Amino acid sequence: MTLTESDKKLITEWLGMCWHERKSEHTFLKSWDYSICAKCGKSVNFQYFNFPSFSPDDWNTLYLIKEKIARDGKWKNFYIWARHQFCKDFVTVCSRDDMEANFNCWLIQPINFFPLVAEAIKEGMM
Numbered sequence: 001m002t003l004t005e006s007d008k009k010l011i012t013e014w015l016g017m018c019w020h021e022r023k024s025e026h027t028f029l030k031s032w033d034y035s036i037c038a039k040c041g042k043s044v045n046f047q048y049f050n051f052p053s054f055s056p057d058d059w060n061t062l063y064l065i066k067e068k069i070a071r072d073g074k075w076k077n078f079y080i081w082a083r084h085q086f087c088k089d090f091v092t093v094c095s096r097d098d099m100e101a102n103f104n105c106w107l108i109q110p111i112n113f114f115p116l117v118a119e120a121i122k123e124g125m126m
Contacts, residue, residue: 001115008054011114014121015064017052020044056111065117074126081125082107082116 009019018040037044052061069075086103106112120126 001112001119003054003111003115003118007115007118008052010118010121011054011065012052014126015052015068018042054110054114056109058110058114062108062110062113065113069117069126072126078117078120078125079107081120085116085119 012019018037020037020042021039022035022037035044036042052058052064054061066075069078083103086106087099107116117126
């Protein structure tokens with residue numbers, strides 16, 4: 001699974017944050033590319049565009065998402081669904097205990113976790 005820009009926008013808005021969009025091409029600090037967001041009205045540095053970054057080492061966003069899933073009471077269902085996705089995508093010859101350990105290590109990697117969350121949102125699980 002790969003994370004697309006529309007997936008990033010979907011997760012950001014699901015978290016209750018603004019996925020900033022330029023109001024116009026006019027910037028008021030040319031060197032830093034600041035402009036006004038058309039959605040929330042805040043001044044935004046479009047050079048660094050949106051938070052969260054969804055980079056492969058974005059542990060803060062992973063934590064925010066995991067906490068929201070848990071707060072909404074959906075962690076157990078998400079975990080079971082994600083494990084099913086893992087088993088579908090990877091053929092393992094490990095024992096059941098090894099598979100569970102491999103799954104947990106796989107799940108907590110942002111590069112795997114973010115696309116799973118986007119897919120779960122699209123499927124209406126969140």
